[in-house]
Amino acid sequence: MYLLSGIGKAKLNGQKDLTKNLPILSIETPDIVYIPLVIGAATDFDIHVKEGDYVCVGQKLATRKSMYVPIYSSVSGIVKGFEKRMHISKRMQNHIVIENDHLNKTVKAIDILEPDHMNQEDVFNAIKELGLIGLGGSGFPTYIKYNQVKNIHTILINGVECEPFLTSDHLSMKRDIKALFDGAHYMIKAANASKAIIAIKEHKPDLWEMLLEEAKNYDNIEPREVPDRYPMGWERVLVETVFKKEYDKLPGEIGVIVNNASTAIALSKGIREGKAITHRVVTFSGNGLKYPQNVEVAVGTPVDYIVEKIGGYIDEECDGFVVGGGPLMGKSVMNDKFVICSYTNGITVMKKEKIHTLPCLKCGECTLHCPAHLQPVRIMQAEKSANKELLEKLEVERCIECGMCTYICPSKIEVTDMVGKGKRRQQIANRMKKK
DSSP states (O other): OOEEOSTTOEEOOOOGGGTTTSOOEEOOOOSEEEEEOOBTTBOOEEEOOOTTOEEOBTOEEEEETTTTEEEEOSSOEEEEEEEEEEOTTSSEEEEEEEEEOSOOOBOOSOOOSOGGGOOHHHHHHHHHHTTOBOTTTTOOBGGGGGTTOOSOOEEEEEOOOOSSSOOHHHHHHHHTHHHHHHHHHHHHHHHTOSEEEEEEESSOHHHHHHHHHHHTTOSSEEEEEEOSOBTTTSHHHHHHHHHSOOOSSOGGGGTEEEEEHHHHHHHHHHHHHOOOSOEEEEEEESTTBSSOEEEEEETTOBHHHHHHHTTOBSSTTOOEEEEESOTTTSEEESOSOOBOOTTOOEEEEEEOOOOOOOOOOOOOHHHHHOTTOOOHHHHHHHHHTTOHHHHHHTTGGGOOOOSHHHHHOTTOOOHHHHHHHHHHHHHHHHHHHHO
């Protein structure tokens, strides 16, 4: 049973109580880490180390060629080589293999001598050199949003975390409340904006009180509560809710830049302490784990290693789904050997359940609830018939694969999967047209 909250949104059972009141558990770094040479979908990197090199925590290992993004080491130790391994993207990808010496020798990724006297260009360069990306799961390079900005009036810090189970942002904001505001302050400067809004879901009194208290130290940063509806954390829905405005392609069209709360925290720590993104707070939750937990781990730590450290699976053979991300927008990965990457915010483990599907009832619920205002059932039918012309007409590429259509379907049809296949079919067709 669900509660309607207007077209495109629904109240979900978030099951966040499994982890939101537990302390963040620091997991010992394993003897070997595997640093993925992947950012989003990009795998084009200049590699700055070779087998046998000694590296420190915070040392630059590689740089993405397109959309410059450096990758830094999360441990100190010896580079043992390069290895293709399963990645959270569900593909075999290249990884840098580093043998951890557990000495934690550290260098600064950047060294800002006067962090309180930075101008707009200084902050932009820091964002770029730190390799900041969307830490809510997108992995999109942050500096791109601040490149040659014009007419930006507000930075919108997204702390909504609308996916079920995930609480890593919630706990990170509570732990690093001062860094959250400090990072937002730097983002205001980077965009030459006038203010920032930190948005969280309603009914979080512990975090809300902390935000209100810290906001007293700033005259241009405002906390804001938004309805507890899915997918409120999607950039477009959040912007429309907060500003009552719509845009075509990017929120910059209405004078807004959106950044994840953990990205703001990382910016503060990068500027103040010279820290790159070498560790992540990650939610491990779901009904397939014995003891759901938020953990802080080094980038490159294997998922199976972390699961063992927090108590293991409900089923010892892990006869379930391991999802990179939340259960609705995340992707099920074939095994648990993949590692935590810089933009991993959650790992969800769900027990396998037998689901009995019924024929489509043509009830229209998927269309009613699509936040992108698409027609999922028609797209699904077009994909089944491989009708590229209809897929294009139905604008399948606007789908964000939020999982709403599957969640809301009374027939239990995996609508999102079919729409996602149609989206990729259309993307391939568009690439072929360009050639």
